[in-house]
Amino acid sequence: MKEFILFDPLFRVPFITGLxxxxxxxxxxxxxxxxxxxxxxxxxxxxxxxxxxxGVALGVPSVLTAVGAAVAAAFIKDINPKSGNSHYAMMxxxxxxxxxxxxxxxxxxxxxGETFLRGQLYFIHxxxxxxxxxxxxxxxxxxxxxxRRLLIERFFPDYFSANNIPSFSHRIIFAVxxxxxxxxxxxSIGAFPSFAMFFVPPWxxxxxxxxxxxxxxxxxxxxxxxxxxxxVTAVLADQPFGPLLMLVLFLFSMIRPLxxxxxxxxxx
Amino acid sequence: xxxAELIRVENLRxxxxxxxxxxxxxxxxxxxxxxxxxxxxxxxxTLLRAITGAARVFSGDIKKAPHTLxxxxxxxxxxxxxxxxxxxxxxSLLGADPDKSSERIxxxxxxxxxxxxxGQFQFLQxxxxxxxxxxxxxxxxxxxxxxxxxxxxxxxxxxxxxxHRSVIVVSHEKPFLEKHCERIIELS
Numbered sequence: 001m002k003e004f005i006l007f008d009p010l011f012r013v014p015f016i017t018g019l020x021x022x023x024x025x026x027x028x029x030x031x032x033x034x035x036x037x038x039x040x041x042x043x044x045x046x047x048x049x050x051x052x053x054x055g056v057a058l059g060v061p062s063v064l065t066a067v068g069a070a071v072a073a074a075f076i077k078d079i080n081p082k083s084g085n086s087h088y089a090m091m092x093x094x095x096x097x098x099x100x101x102x103x104x105x106x107x108x109x110x111x112x113g114e115t116f117l118r119g120q121l122y123f124i125h126x127x128x129x130x131x132x133x134x135x136x137x138x139x140x141x142x143x144x145x146x147x148r149r150l151l152i153e154r155f156f157p158d159y160f161s162a163n164n165i166p167s168f169s170h171r172i173i174f175a176v177x178x179x180x181x182x183x184x185x186x187x188s189i190g191a192f193p194s195f196a197m198f199f200v201p202p203w204x205x206x207x208x209x210x211x212x213x214x215x216x217x218x219x220x221x222x223x224x225x226x227x228x229x230x231x232v233t234a235v236l237a238d239q240p241f242g243p244l245l246m247l248v249l250f251l252f253s254m255i256r257p258l259x260x261x262x263x264x265x266x267x268x
Numbered sequence: 269x270x271x272a273e274l275i276r277v278e279n280l281r282x283x284x285x286x287x288x289x290x291x292x293x294x295x296x297x298x299x300x301x302x303x304x305x306x307x308x309x310x311x312x313x314t315l316l317r318a319i320t321g322a323a324r325v326f327s328g329d330i331k332k333a334p335h336t337l338x339x340x341x342x343x344x345x346x347x348x349x350x351x352x353x354x355x356x357x358x359x360s361l362l363g364a365d366p367d368k369s370s371e372r373i374x375x376x377x378x379x380x381x382x383x384x385x386x387g388q389f390q391f392l393q394x395x396x397x398x399x400x401x402x403x404x405x406x407x408x409x410x411x412x413x414x415x416x417x418x419x420x421x422x423x424x425x426x427x428x429x430x431x432h433r434s435v436i437v438v439s440h441e442k443p444f445l446e447k448h449c450e451r452i453i454e455l456s
Binding site for chain 1: 317319320321322336337338339340342345348350351352353354357358361362378380382393
């Protein structure tokens with residue numbers, strides 16, 4: 001019976017891995033939005049997907065090549081941080097084309113390309129779960145410290161240099177968090193669904209509640225709820241998880257115009 | 269440096285790809301308010317950024333007392349369009365005490381940034397710098413975007429300032445500088 005499929009041990013690892021990633025990605029997405037770097041999630045995830053496909057083609061563990069590609073992308077971004085979204089746009093163009101070309105010209109690459117771009121949560125293994133658990137524990141352990149520093153940097157950009165306080169620690173830690181979130185997201189739920197998870201929850205959460213911590217909490221709530229709905233629906237209705245997650249997140253994004261509509265009606 | 273000096277600037281030439289300001293020399297003592305005036309392009313903002321390390325020092329020197337804690341209010345701070353951060357949360361970033369600020373702040377403390385006007389956000393940031401623990405506050409054109417009432421409140425905040433805290437104010441409004449500053453340094 002289909003309702004018991006959800007309790008099948010086969011689905012436990014993908015379910016818990018995806019839930020951890022939904023929480024972390026929607027949380028990190030809030031910080032990317034605050035820094036006006038939300039497009040970086042898609043740029044780095046596309047490059048990471050290309051790296052993962054290259055790993056499959058070369059017979060090297062795809063997580064390693066995905067991490068290598070994502071680190072390289074993050075490094076290039078940091079060489080000239082002022083270029084902002086134009087760098088991320090170039091990453092998307094390069095990453096997508098490289099992933100597709102590599103996939104088209106290698107035997108296993110075609111399957112891998114499809115997996116990493118579209119997402120195949122059900123085929124992940126315990127290694128992904130361990131990575132996701134480490135990521136969520138690490139994120140929760142440092143988020144308070146990191147949040148304060150990133151906000152100070154946003155509103156008082158030279159506070160750290162003015163007071164001889166090293167800023168490389170929080171910058172590197174945030175870059176590491178973004179890279180590992182993107183890579184784990186890409187190899188677990190796919191490049192585009194990961195981007196949707198980074199982007200949509202804070203895009204909605206930031207306008208429907210007041211307060212930084214509350215808006216982050218609501219973003220995580222939206223991300224996890226969308227994930228749960230998608231996972232259950234995909235399993236029970238035998239639908240592809242990645243595209244379904246993006247569709248559900250799109251439906252959640254409708255909260256935003258509805259919120260504005262209700263607010264305007266209330267005002268009048 | 270003398271004991272009461274927070275910062276000493278000597279023959280400073282600063283800029284980005286090349287020098288845009290200086291040579292200029294001055295000192296700031298504890299509790300003093302110093303004005304920086306001069307025409308557009310004379311490098312007033314660059315001088316503040318050189319003090320914070322955001323601009324390059326080409327020659328000369330900037331010496332800071334070891335206990336100096338600096339906050340810098342940038343000219344035309346960008347108001348993030350969709351950030352729900354509350355005024356109170358912005359204050360707490362700098363460890364600023366709202367009770368040490370103006371009554372005008374009360375209405376902004378529980379307001380998210382995405383509902384503030386540019387002037388309200390600018391006043392909030394300036395007030396947070398002045399109500400925080402920093403003993404050297406750099407204010408770059410703090411009267412920009414402010415209405416007459418807000419400028420009055422800003423004046424009150426500057427006049428009531430802590431005797432140990434120094435302020436360097438950049439402004440095009442000479443009467444404002446003359447009203448509040450012990451000295452005005454004109455950059456040319």
